[in-house]
Amino acid sequence: MLQELFSPSVQHVLDLVGIFVFAISGALLAVRKNFDVFGIAVLAEATALGGGLFRDLVIGAVPPAAFTDLGYFSTPLLAALLVFFLHPHVERIQVGVNVFDAAGLGLFCVAGTTKAYEYGLGLPQSAVLGLVTAVGGGVVRDVLANEVPSLLRWDRDLYAVPAMVGATMVVLCIRYDALSPFTSGLAVVTAFVLRLLAMRYHWRAPRAWNRRSTVTEEETPQIP
Amino acid sequence: MLQELFSPSVQHVLDLVGIFVFAISGALLAVRKNFDVFGIAVLAEATALGGGLFRDLVIGAVPPAAFTDLGYFSTPLLAALLVFFLHPHVERIQVGVNVFDAAGLGLFCVAGTTKAYEYGLGLPQSAVLGLVTAVGGGVVRDVLANEVPSLLRWDRDLYAVPAMVGATMVVLCIRYDALSPFTSGLAVVTAFVLRLLAMRYHWRAPRAWNRRSTVTEEETPQIP
């Protein structure tokens, strides 16, 4: 297979950091939706582990890491507890949360792509699955909270594109035999920085072509 | 592996009872949402089999029991038919349905935990998967019906905790080599009674800590 990109313990710590920040975003949404403490924990778990769980089911890595590594399962609970007791403070540092979430996005798209390739998927498919790993948890979070996934909404800053770029960098490195801790780290950082820039400058993706200059838009302002 | 907890036929009948009562709850929600007869059948199936299906995919038990045992598939259809023709009567006996649903919760959390352990998961993970088996169908039901899962809502009586207690009792019994039909039955009954008490005395879980005495709550009464 591939050589280990990072030493196992470094990789594991990075995974846990990604899981933790995604869990924070899930727990915060749960507080905003007025869920109880169990709802907060469930949404934290689903947000943090949903993307990886889907990836593991698709590549046949059962039982998924979420159900074999106890650290993967406990970390979101810790995040849920923090939010439960400290949520006004956590909300106040929303900027910090967004930065961490961007880091999680970078880490997950790279780790997801690498794992998919190790399990025998082709290069383009590995990149797609890496993207799904990175953004899937957020979609599960929004579906459970009965909201339109923010991934799909036009009025949100770019989220999928940074993960796409990171995943693409990984498969290009694999293709040209240049995957190393350094190039992997570069892919993580690229996705991370792109997401930060997207938030800073409110980069958005276009909506359907002819929609932009028609009356349809004004006629349906109630659509969330 | 484990000795059979109950004779296979008893276990099977208990499974079918759990499936039946969960299916009733799905079919009743479908009627309330004004779905047609197929919508009622689909929601009955998804509610009854969703939790077990997720568990089987996670532990690699494919094809899942829901697609190998014809009784598992037919029972929700029977429940859907009953609700379709008799739903005012079924609604009138809502108390009875709630009692059966509590029984299903107890049965599923114990059966789910046991099956997960038999497939090689660790003890804590088995308990988590048992909990997911018990509550998962209800979440699928609410997501399909486009509602906020009642599992997550603070204004619902405790639902997850009784299942957690039942699942924990099972893994403790396994840990101390005390799993028997008697102790398994005790876990089922404990979860069942706890859920009944939660409904009787409207036990609820707290929402996020600082939320309870701030104005935030009054400012957002429109959140469902």
Place this chain on the structure above:
Amino acid sequence: MLQELFSPSVQHVLDLVGIFVFAISGALLAVRKNFDVFGIAVLAEATALGGGLFRDLVIGAVPPAAFTDLGYFSTPLLAALLVFFLHPHVERIQVGVNVFDAAGLGLFCVAGTTKAYEYGLGLPQSAVLGLVTAVGGGVVRDVLANEVPSLLRWDRDLYAVPAMVGATMVVLCIRYDALSPFTSGLAVVTAFVLRLLAMRYHWRAPRAWNRRSTVTEEETPQIP
């Protein structure tokens, strides 16, 4: 196993046609929901591949075809691009889209049933999984778009029944050893024509029995 029903390339082209038309329906809903270009692509992919992905996970065909055959993945992107640039024209030919969607329904219910049987499921279960393959993508589409799945709504023309008939014809043919390209094609055409008739004459399924003549209906007109 079964003899190949069609020559592989014909089967593959039919699959891609079904995927394409399902993707169109997903992309059009995304435009109506005001999603951005990535939301359009995601909804096209999920609609086109969701049913088959679920089937493959259930029968243990991992990695699923959606992640091994690049054509399966690229086709929805093509559909998303078309809708993105041409959507008023695509909407104008909504009738054409509905006809293609009916063709996709017929193709998928037959292909899904056949593949499930090849992987060892029993005959009734194969038919159920064929049905799920055909209608599953649409359910995923509606859940992601935060709408009540149109499959479940009483005010939509029959959608599940044509697929049920097609899947049932396939398992009857298998049972009586009469499965051939001709009988398979007949099942596809039957499901296709039934769906066209259901749309033409607005065939609908009944809602719960006692509901139809009570005041409950008028009391809850706000339910979508």
